[in-house]
Amino acid sequence: MIKIIxxxxxxxxxxxxxxxxxxxxxxxCRTPSDLEDATHIILPxxxxxxxxxxxxxxxxxLSELEKAVLVDKVPFLGICVGLQILFxxxxxxxxxxxxxxxxxxxxxxQNLTRVPQMGWNKVTFQKNIPYSLKSSYFYFVNSYHALxxxxxxxxxxxxxxxxxxxxxxxxxxxxxxxHVEKSGAAGLSLLEYFIHLTKE
Amino acid sequence: MLTKRLxxxxxxxxxxxxxxxxxxxxxxxxxxxxxxxxxxxxxxxELIFYDITASWENRPIDIETVRKVAKCVFVGFTVxxxxxxxxxxxxxxxxxxxxxxxxxMAVRNPKIITDGAKAFGSQCMLLSTQxxxxxxxxxxxxxxxxxxxxxxxxxxxxxxxxxxELGAGEVxxxxxxxxxxxxxxxxxxxxxxxxxVSIPIIASGGAGRSEHLKSLFESTDxxxxxxxxxxxxxxxxxxxxxxxxxxxxxxxxINARSSLN
Numbered sequence: 001m002i003k004i005i006x007x008x009x010x011x012x013x014x015x016x017x018x019x020x021x022x023x024x025x026x027x028x029c030r031t032p033s034d035l036e037d038a039t040h041i042i043l044p045x046x047x048x049x050x051x052x053x054x055x056x057x058x059x060x061x062l063s064e065l066e067k068a069v070l071v072d073k074v075p076f077l078g079i080c081v082g083l084q085i086l087f088x089x090x091x092x093x094x095x096x097x098x099x100x101x102x103x104x105x106x107x108x109x110q111n112l113t114r115v116p117q118m119g120w121n122k123v124t125f126q127k128n129i130p131y132s133l134k135s136s137y138f139y140f141v142n143s144y145h146a147l148x149x150x151x152x153x154x155x156x157x158x159x160x161x162x163x164x165x166x167x168x169x170x171x172x173x174x175x176x177x178x179h180v181e182k183s184g185a186a187g188l189s190l191l192e193y194f195i196h197l198t199k200e
Numbered sequence: 201m202l203t204k205r206l207x208x209x210x211x212x213x214x215x216x217x218x219x220x221x222x223x224x225x226x227x228x229x230x231x232x233x234x235x236x237x238x239x240x241x242x243x244x245x246e247l248i249f250y251d252i253t254a255s256w257e258n259r260p261i262d263i264e265t266v267r268k269v270a271k272c273v274f275v276g277f278t279v280x281x282x283x284x285x286x287x288x289x290x291x292x293x294x295x296x297x298x299x300x301x302x303x304x305m306a307v308r309n310p311k312i313i314t315d316g317a318k319a320f321g322s323q324c325m326l327l328s329t330q331x332x333x334x335x336x337x338x339x340x341x342x343x344x345x346x347x348x349x350x351x352x353x354x355x356x357x358x359x360x361x362x363x364x365e366l367g368a369g370e371v372x373x374x375x376x377x378x379x380x381x382x383x384x385x386x387x388x389x390x391x392x393x394x395x396x397v398s399i400p401i402i403a404s405g406g407a408g409r410s411e412h413l414k415s416l417f418e419s420t421d422x423x424x425x426x427x428x429x430x431x432x433x434x435x436x437x438x439x440x441x442x443x444x445x446x447x448x449x450x451x452x453x454i455n456a457r458s459s460l461n
Contacts (some may be wrong), residue, residue, distance in 0.1 A: 009319065011293060017274075018274050031224060032274075046293070047321040050357060081321075112402075114398055114400045115399070116322065116399070120245060120457040122201065137457045138247075139275060139276055140202075141323045143323065182275055184274055
């Protein structure tokens, strides 16, 4: 079963709507035991890095999540803040994050562009992507973006005042800075690509 | 590069989309989910949903209609009207919205913007404001509330600057003078606003022809334009499709999202 982590500040129901619209089944995950039979795990994100980390701690779900993703290698998709918290540290309220990936999360420069970035931006993928999605528009709502230390985890890039990491992939870990569930047909296609991944 | 957004703004009454003229005389257009699905397929960039009678009737937002619409549009979805506190925001977000629009309530209780931004992030808080050129304030533009019924004496430009300080992540300026007239956006209002705030600006009120979008995006720094009447107002001689507007913008060198590029 596809599991969507449903924490306080998240928009899990929107992701569930998108998956059901494509004819797949998924369920919301609120407790550690809900992760047991996960074939795919999605961590949606709206709100701040701090609120997201606090919610996950409060749900007491982190050790089960890390076991599933880092040990059992269940395909994982983080969305928006769900990408940012995978890194070591976020400048947003100086939040210590999960540290699954090396690097930090920084704010866009308000002198260069209006912040937050709100709307559709073109993403160019570097690897592992269906041809039809190689260069598509996706929907962003973010003030912060990740700076990975290891360039090889960068999956897709975009440009907003500066070039920035729009998506990452390392082994079974996938994450998008944009909202796949709000990116129209392109977003649904990418979500479908993820759903078809299987554990290696 | 970020594209300019075309946004449809639904004025909802009893689960149906309606269309007003200068914030009055709303006439029936379509059930909300039917119109939402149509314009989603035409590649609308974003949808705003206002329960326009909720505050007036002193009840929470029509969550059932929010839920129905959220099930058929997979683009940005903002809701407003009848949002009184964090609980109302939370239930709207759990019903499938991803941004909350605050208007009259923010004037009465500015702290609601800060509370919302703390709980859900600034990007979640859209400060929407109804503005009329009255000449009674510093910029000449005055904030109105309660469906353009009540003047506040507040300066519109000062108010959005304050809104940004309070935590709003985006601002929507609705020109009461231009609403439903189809004579074009109030470009002067947007030019004043773009100097006052660094968050994205949505222009609303007055779009009637594709040229109005072109002049909005060429002469101001607006991130988005509301195009409700053009798409579905029964008062118009001719309605446009979202796709033809995007093709027009692209042909005129304005960056827009389309299946063609």
